[in-house]
Amino acid sequence: AAGVIQSPRHLIKEKRETATLKCYPIPRHDTVYWYQQGPGQDPQFLISFYEKMQSDKGSIPDRFSAQQFSDYHSELNMSSLELGDSALYFCASSTGQGWETQYFGPGTRLLVL
């Protein structure tokens, strides 16, 4: 079965640079969630989209922005990167506005030097 695809899987950036992470949800899934997992930490919710509109916002820094496109893929844009942004970034997808299961991608590991 098709799963959530995230690219790139690994990314190394310097401080103050920008990064763009991409998420391709499971086909026919219209809701995307972004989570950040710092080293040894639990995943923290950043932001979510339903039908290309922002549906909820968590602890996403102002330096970050995200959007969901017409094909339902989503991109997380991160600017002015800081050392503390080094983390595993997960995307999850689900269907509709109910309490359906969120299916997680393999994550993008971002290292900021």
Place this chain on the structure above:
Amino acid sequence: AQSVTQLGSHVSVSEGALVLLRCNYSSSVPPYLFWYVQYPNQGLQLLLKYTTGATLVKGINGFEAEFKKSETSFHLTKPSAHMSDAAEYFCAVSGEGRRALTFGSGTRLQVQP
């Protein structure tokens, strides 16, 4: 706001022994509860979830959990541990109008031969 507390950041059991991972939640409304497993350098995989109905929930790989409202608990159990069960386990909650998951701090399960 909802929250999850996982008692014990590390649990070690012998192969074949009972696995018990504890999770307590806080929610002002009936919660939706989840257990996810994370293997090293991988994404999160859903083990089981409770939304409504039967309070004893069976999941994949022989795991089950029981929702106990009076104890605000959702402990994860498996009768007989296998070496392949060694991983990080996260309890998560959603609800109160928010579909994003709030995770506990995780429990690392070690299985000794």
